[in-house]
Amino acid sequence: MYAIPSIETEKTQSIIHQVNPHIQIKDLNVYVEDQHILKNINLEIPNNCITSIIGPSGCGKTTLLKTLNRLLDDSTEVKVTGSVLVNGEDIYGPDAEVTHIRKKMGLLSQKPFPLPMSIFDNIAYGPKIHGNRDKKSLQAIVERQLKNVGLWEEVKDRLDSSASKLSIGQQQRLCLARGLAVEPEIILGDESTSALDPISTQVIENLLIQLKQDYTIVLVTHILRQARRVSDYILFLYNGEVVEFGRSEDILLNPQNEITQQYVKGFIS
Amino acid sequence: MKKKAKNLLPVNYRLIKDLVIKNLSGVLLGICLLVIIAIVIGLSIKSEPLISTESLWNILSSSVWSPMKGNFGFLPFIMGTVWVTLISLVIAVPLCLAASVYLVEYAGNRLRNFVLPLVNVLAAIPPVLYGVWGVLFVVPLIGNYIAPLFGISTTGYSVFSGGIVLAVMIFPIMVSIMVEVLQTIPKELRSVSLSLGATKLETIQQVVLKKARPGIMAAIVLAVSRAFGETIAVLMVCGNIPKIPQSIFDAGYPLPALIANNFGEMMSIPLYDSALMFAALLLFIIILGFNLISRGILKRMEAKNI
Ligand SMILES: Nc1ncnc2c1ncn2[C@@H]1O[C@H](COP(=O)(O)OP(=O)(O)O)[C@@H](O)[C@H]1O
Numbered sequence A: 001m002y003a004i005p006s007i008e009t010e011k012t013q014s015i016i017h018q019v020n021p022h023i024q025i026k027d028l029n030v031y032v033e034d035q036h037i038l039k040n041i042n043l044e045i046p047n048n049c050i051t052s053i054i055g056p057s058g059c060g061k062t063t064l065l066k067t068l069n070r071l072l073d074d075s076t077e078v079k080v081t082g083s084v085l086v087n088g089e090d091i092y093g094p095d096a097e098v099t100h101i102r103k104k105m106g107l108l109s110q111k112p113f114p115l116p117m118s119i120f121d122n123i124a125y126g127p128k129i130h131g132n133r134d135k136k137s138l139q140a141i142v143e144r145q146l147k148n149v150g151l152w153e154e155v156k157d158r159l160d161s162s163a164s165k166l167s168i169g170q171q172q173r174l175c176l177a178r179g180l181a182v183e184p185e186i187i188l189g190d191e192s193t194s195a196l197d198p199i200s201t202q203v204i205e206n207l208l209i210q211l212k213q214d215y216t217i218v219l220v221t222h223i224l225r226q227a228r229r230v231s232d233y234i235l236f237l238y239n240g241e242v243v244e245f246g247r248s249e250d251i252l253l254n255p256q257n258e259i260t261q262q263y264v265k266g267f268i269s
Numbered sequence B: 001m002k003k004k005a006k007n008l009l010p011v012n013y014r015l016i017k018d019l020v021i022k023n024l025s026g027v028l029l030g031i032c033l034l035v036i037i038a039i040v041i042g043l044s045i046k047s048e049p050l051i052s053t054e055s056l057w058n059i060l061s062s063s064v065w066s067p068m069k070g071n072f073g074f075l076p077f078i079m080g081t082v083w084v085t086l087i088s089l090v091i092a093v094p095l096c097l098a099a100s101v102y103l104v105e106y107a108g109n110r111l112r113n114f115v116l117p118l119v120n121v122l123a124a125i126p127p128v129l130y131g132v133w134g135v136l137f138v139v140p141l142i143g144n145y146i147a148p149l150f151g152i153s154t155t156g157y158s159v160f161s162g163g164i165v166l167a168v169m170i171f172p173i174m175v176s177i178m179v180e181v182l183q184t185i186p187k188e189l190r191s192v193s194l195s196l197g198a199t200k201l202e203t204i205q206q207v208v209l210k211k212a213r214p215g216i217m218a219a220i221v222l223a224v225s226r227a228f229g230e231t232i233a234v235l236m237v238c239g240n241i242p243k244i245p246q247s248i249f250d251a252g253y254p255l256p257a258l259i260a261n262n263f264g265e266m267m268s269i270p271l272y273d274s275a276l277m278f279a280a281l282l283l284f285i286i287i288l289g290f291n292l293i294s295r296g297i298l299k300r301m302e303a304k305n306i
């Protein structure tokens, strides 16, 4: 008889995370209306790192990101084959529950999209959806997450006012806090700074660098300099295929593939 | 010198054109406003004889309508209009909301592209056809089947029939506006809610419909304005008895029907034409007031929401 631990303690869980990558992509293919958008993607995304997906526009970066939290499900003409394992569990498997999968991943979109409600409710929305009705605990979550993204001091006196009254940069930080409030393990960002001014961009980048201690982060970007600034790993995607994947400096300074070389030098964009 | 003069001419000409267009559109707008004011003044002058015989309050609150004896109480007509409009809204709003949510959020492209043009065709059907449909189908249905269920005997000519016919009539305009409103809500906003782990239903209830609320209200307001004024179809199925309806199975007599039915007849009765003009004025004021008030509410909602 072996003693099988019935409950994963925090310690064992963190060990598992170090050993197994959070996200493993196996033979992933995505078709949209008979177009082959993503071709045979095989990938392991390292934990507690920032992985940037780069590549020319239209190469499938957004699609790849959306397959990670099954946001493509709602489009009728989309077909996905292969598997994406999150913590070893296939999110496209028959038992996978989509709300559960999405809760594990915070999505930061291209432009901030505050929900049509107050600043407080924007952050409390996720926890409420997942059954948290306790006012005290919600207040604590809101405060913690706003502090997390450095927004607390700026908005603590107007938590009840509409989120759309904030500046774009503040809104994007609010959106990050909103995603963190459901306690995800992974943060997905799709060109999340492209609508922001340089200062807000820097704020978000620094936040993401801080957050990678606790989260696995996947960013889509078309700005090479941003990829250089923030990422530990870089994935170069071209025409729906993974051309090269590796440590950030290797890809940027010493790309093996000819297309990657051209892209990094700015010949293709 | 010469060069300058050459240059000046076309510039001036363009500026003049600009000026003419600007003033012309101002004048045209003025004419539109004048027509509206003229209507109000004309109706007021024509209704003056009635108003001068009795106090305004009496006219509006009395429920006795017997023109031969000089009794002109408008309450039955006001209540007839209110009943029919309310019934049509109670039927149409939930159905239209459900239909447009289904079309935008759940239906596939093919179904949507098939249904939406069809809805616009429905909007183009002349009201009298709806009236005929009401007489042939709705009235017997209510008189023979639905009312007996409640132990009530009626011919079927009732405010309920009017409400149903009206609901079907405002269906197209309501659905097409609501669909348009829902379609303007960015896909990414739905993605935000979904990626937080909300279900589709939660997303629709708590995010999409909330964001769409001002637009949905606008759709309802437009539909109500249409319902208030709708005449012929309602007139054909309502029964047109000048009594305050006590239940949905009672006959009613909406204001527009009163005008349409009696204008040009029985004009020998003293004050009768004045009373009809007063009815028209009343209708005008109700619709204007309703639009202004709802516009105010909408503005406040938009300021609060978005
Ligand atoms: N819903 C869709 N319908 C049709 N084509 C799509 C859809 N989504 C993406 N595509 C196509 O998939 C390809 C990749 O798109 P995307 O992932 O958005 O690229 P990227 O984010 O790298 O610019 C593009 O060629 C685009 O035209």
Ligand SMILES: [Mg+2]
Pocket (backbone or CB within 6 Å): A061, A062
């Ligand atoms: Mg993209």
